[in-house]
Amino acid sequence: MTHFLRSLIVRVVCAAILWPSAFVMTSCVTEEVAPNTVRGNFDALWQTLDERYCFFDLKAAEYGLDWNEVYARYLPEVAQQKNLWDYFNLLEDVVCELRDGHVNIISSLGTARYGEWFDNYPANYADTLERKYLGRTTDYVTTGGMKYRVLADSIAYVRCPSFDVVFGSGNLHVMMLTLAPCKGMILDIRSNGGGLLTQAEKLASVFVNDKTIGGYMTHKTGKGHNDFAKPQAIEIEPFEGQRWTKPLVVLTNRRTYSAANAFVMFVKGLPGVTIVGDKTGGGSGMPLTSELPCGWTLRFSACPMYDRQMTLTEEGIAPDVKVDITSEDYRRDVDTIIETARRIIRSAAD
Amino acid sequence: MRNLLKRWVAVLMWPAGITLSAQTAEPTPFDTTGIHHGTWLVGAGRTNALDTYISPLEYTGPTFTLAHLTERGLRHSGGRVTFSTRFDGRLAYVTSQAGNHHAYDGDFTFATAWRYNWCPRRGLKLALGGMAEADLGFTYNTGLAGNNPAQARATLAIGLSALAAYDSRLGRLPLTLTLQADAPMVGMKFQPHYGQSYYEIFELGHQRGHLHVTWPGNAPTLHTLLTAQFHFRHLTATVGYLSDVRQSRVGELKYHSWNNSFVIGFVRHFRLTSR
Numbered sequence: 001m002t003h004f005l006r007s008l009i010v011r012v013v014c015a016a017i018l019w020p021s022a023f024v025m026t027s028c029v030t031e032e033v034a035p036n037t038v039r040g041n042f043d044a045l046w047q048t049l050d051e052r053y054c055f056f057d058l059k060a061a062e063y064g065l066d067w068n069e070v071y072a073r074y075l076p077e078v079a080q081q082k083n084l085w086d087y088f089n090l091l092e093d094v095v096c097e098l099r100d101g102h103v104n105i106i107s108s109l110g111t112a113r114y115g116e117w118f119d120n121y122p123a124n125y126a127d128t129l130e131r132k133y134l135g136r137t138t139d140y141v142t143t144g145g146m147k148y149r150v151l152a153d154s155i156a157y158v159r160c161p162s163f164d165v166v167f168g169s170g171n172l173h174v175m176m177l178t179l180a181p182c183k184g185m186i187l188d189i190r191s192n193g194g195g196l197l198t199q200a201e202k203l204a205s206v207f208v209n210d211k212t213i214g215g216y217m218t219h220k221t222g223k224g225h226n227d228f229a230k231p232q233a234i235e236i237e238p239f240e241g242q243r244w245t246k247p248l249v250v251l252t253n254r255r256t257y258s259a260a261n262a263f264v265m266f267v268k269g270l271p272g273v274t275i276v277g278d279k280t281g282g283g284s285g286m287p288l289t290s291e292l293p294c295g296w297t298l299r300f301s302a303c304p305m306y307d308r309q310m311t312l313t314e315e316g317i318a319p320d321v322k323v324d325i326t327s328e329d330y331r332r333d334v335d336t337i338i339e340t341a342r343r344i345i346r347s348a349a350d
Numbered sequence: 351m352r353n354l355l356k357r358w359v360a361v362l363m364w365p366a367g368i369t370l371s372a373q374t375a376e377p378t379p380f381d382t383t384g385i386h387h388g389t390w391l392v393g394a395g396r397t398n399a400l401d402t403y404i405s406p407l408e409y410t411g412p413t414f415t416l417a418h419l420t421e422r423g424l425r426h427s428g429g430r431v432t433f434s435t436r437f438d439g440r441l442a443y444v445t446s447q448a449g450n451h452h453a454y455d456g457d458f459t460f461a462t463a464w465r466y467n468w469c470p471r472r473g474l475k476l477a478l479g480g481m482a483e484a485d486l487g488f489t490y491n492t493g494l495a496g497n498n499p500a501q502a503r504a505t506l507a508i509g510l511s512a513l514a515a516y517d518s519r520l521g522r523l524p525l526t527l528t529l530q531a532d533a534p535m536v537g538m539k540f541q542p543h544y545g546q547s548y549y550e551i552f553e554l555g556h557q558r559g560h561l562h563v564t565w566p567g568n569a570p571t572l573h574t575l576l577t578a579q580f581h582f583r584h585l586t587a588t589v590g591y592l593s594d595v596r597q598s599r600v601g602e603l604k605y606h607s608w609n610n611s612f613v614i615g616f617v618r619h620f621r622l623t624s625r
Contacts, residue, residue: 007470012478027570029597029606031406036448048406052545198553217554220545222602229543232556286547289496291405295448297494302545 036293038087042078044292045091045105046071049098051223054285054304055314059098062315070097085109100314101257102287106297117254117281117316124253124278124325125190129335133157141178144171148179155345156182157338160203163195163259172206173241184247184345186338190277194258197286204266205239207248207273212236214266215313216306217286231306236266247348249341251277252319258283264317265307274344275319277337284313380429380467381422388618389577391417393592395611397442399455401489402604403501403542405446409453413442415592415611419575429467432477434511436461436532438573440594440609451493455607457503457596459485461532461573463511473517481511481532485596487607497547503605507537507564507571524581532573537564544602562600569598579617586617 034040034047050067059065074094081087088105092112095103105112133151134140140149144167148158156179179185194200204214216231252264252275261280267273285301292298307313321344325336397413417438423429438459445452465479487503515528539562542551550556562568577590594609 027566027597029400029570029599029604031400031402031408031604033406033408044406054545197549201553217550217556219543219547219550221543223544227544229546229559232550232554234554286497286549288498288545288547289494291407291446291448291451291494293407293447295446295450297451299496302497303547303550 034293038081039078041292041294041296042074042091042094045094045298048290048292048298049095049103049300050225052220052288052290052302053098053103053300054220054228054302055098055100055312056225058312058314059100063099065097065099070094088112100285100301101281101283102285102299102301104297104299105292106299107295117257117283121254121278122324123191123255124337125255126325126330126335129325129330129333129338130159130188132333133335133338134159141175143175144168146171146175148175150179150182151186151342153342153346154181154183155342156185157188158185159188160260161189161192163192163197163199163203163263166196166199167202169202169239169241172202172239176206176242176244179244180242182246183349184249185244186249186251186341186345188251188338189256189260189263190251190253190337191255192257192260192263193255194260194262194283197259197262200259200263200266201234201236202239204236204263206242206244207267207270208236208238209243209245210238212238212266212270213308215262215308216310217303218306219303228304231310234266234305245272247272247274247345249274249276249344251337251341252280252317253278253337254281254316257281261313261317262305265305265313268317268320269308272348274321274341275317276321276341276344277319277323279316279318279322280313282314282316380469381432383423386420386422386620388620389417389419389588389615390618391415391419391577391588391590391592391613391615393417393611393613395592395609397440397444397455398606398608399442399444399453399489400604400606401501404453404489404491404494404498405451407446407448408606409444409446409451409455411442411444411452413440413455413609413611415440415594415609415613417592417613417615423467431479432465432467434463434465436463436573438594442607442609446493451491453489453491453493455487455489457485457487457594457607459483459573463532465511465513475513475515477511477513477515479511480508481534482506482508483532483534483537487596497549500548501542501605502540502548504540505534505537505564505569507534509534509536520580526579526581528575528577528579530575530577533566534564534569534571535566537569538562539564539569539598539600541598541601541603562598564598564600568600571596571598575613577613588615588617589613 034044088109096114145165214234214236218231284305286303288302290298323340329336393415400408421434424431441456461483463481465477467477485505490500513530574593592611597606
C-alpha cells in the first residue's frame, strides 16, 4: 500500500467519525421554552393553546373569540400578579375565554375550568329521582359501572353515569339478554361526564346491526389554526354478543359531556333511537395534555369530532324531544324526562 | 473563543487534507479465524429527553444501559471485512424541570455493520463501512394523564459505521483503545401526526402518513462508543464511554434523547459450530 493511500485511509476513517460527531453536536434538536416566570408561564399557556387548540374558528364564529386580543388584554395584568392564587385565577380567566370544558389547568392549587356550559342550564337530573326509579339495592343489577332494572310497564331502565369504568363484552351481553323481553329501553346518560371513548363506542355497538359510521374525527397537523388532517370516519362495528333492536330512548342533559356526547353522536338518527331531555354539553374535542414551565398541567381540546352530517358537536347535540323536569314533578318525585321516555316507548310498542 | 473555534476547525478539517504524514509500519494480519468477539457492557449515566408530542419541556434523569456487541472477520475476504452486531437496551427515569412529573424513556436497538478494515501501521486498525439499524423506543409520562401520556417510536435506518482501534500497553498490561461510531444516513420513522391521538391510530385505524423519511438534516443521530479493553491472561475487561444521541424534527414534532453513560464489561471469544 502506498504511503499516500495509507494516509488517505486514515483521514477518511477519521472523517467518518469526526464529521458526523461534529454535525450532530451542532445540530441539537431542542424546543424553545418560555422561562419559568410569571410572564413566561403566561406566554407558554397562550402559545401552547395557540398552536394546539382545535376550535378557534368555531369559537370565533360563535362569539367572536380573537385569541390575539385575549393575549393583549391579559398581558398588562400578568406583570401585576404578586400572589400565586391571583395568578392562578388570572390564568383560569384566560382558559375560560375559550368556553370549553376540556381546557383546564391542573395544579396543586386546584383545577381551572370553565363550567358555564352546564351552570347556566337546568340540572334536569336528581339522584333522589334516580333512586326512586331504581329502587333499593336489591331491586336493580350493577354491572360494569352501570345499573339496570325492569320498570313496572316492562320497560328496561339502564343508568350509565360514566364511561370511566370499563365494562366488558360479558357485562353487556348478559345485560342485553336479561332485558331482551322488555318493550324498549331507556338509557340514562344524564350527567355522564364522559371517560373512555372506547367505552362509548362499545356501548353504541350494541345498537347497530351493521358496520355504521358514527361520525368523523380529525386532528391538527401543524401549528396554524387551520392545519387539520382530512376527517376520517369513526366506524362502529356491531357488538358480537346480544344486541338491542327494540326502541331505545337515550336521556340527556347539559352535563352529558365528552365521551357521553360522542355516544349520543354515534346513536342519534339510528332506527328506533330517540334522544330525550336537554341538549348535551358538547366537548367533542378529544383532549390532549401539555405542561407549563412551572409544572402545571395544561389540558386542551385537540382532536375535533363531527357527526354524520359533518357538523361539529362541540356545542352540544340537540335532543329529538326537548323536555325539562318541571318544578311540580320535582315536588312529586317524578322524573319528567323518564316519564316522557316511557310514553314514547309505549306508543312505539303499541 | 476565536482560538477555540480555530482549533475545532483544524481538527475537523484535518481528515480532508491530503498532506502526507509518516506511515511506515507494516500492516498487522487480519483475523481469519472466524472467532466471534462478543462484548457485554453495562452502563449508567444520564439522559436528557424531549418529546414535544407529550410535553415541550425537557426531562432529565439517570439512565441504565445493557449492550452486547459482536465482531468477526469474514474468511472469504481474508479477514479484511468484519461483520458486527450491536444490541442496546436502555431505560431512563427522567424528571421534568419543575420536578413534579416523571417519565420512563427507553430504547431497544439492534444494528449490524459490515466494515472494511485497514491496518495503516502496526497496532492501528481502521475500519469503514455500512450499517443497518432498527430501533424501538418509548416514552411514558407517569404524571401527565390524558390521551397522550406516552409516545412510541420505531425507526429503520442505514448509514455509515466507522471504527478505529489502537493496541497499546499500560505498563505491562496490553490494552486496546477503540472508538466506534454509527451514524444513520437515511431511514424511516414511525410517528403520530402533530396533534393526533393514539386512539385514532389504533382504535379507529387511521394510519395514513405516519412513516417519515429521515436523514441527518431532520434526524441527526449518532451512536459513539469509546472503550479501553484490558487484556488479562484469561479475561478481557472493558471500560468505556457510550454516547447515544437520537434526535428528530419531523411532522412539526421534536424529539431528542441524549444519553451519556459510563460502561464496564468483558469480552468473550467464541466460535459458532454446526452439528
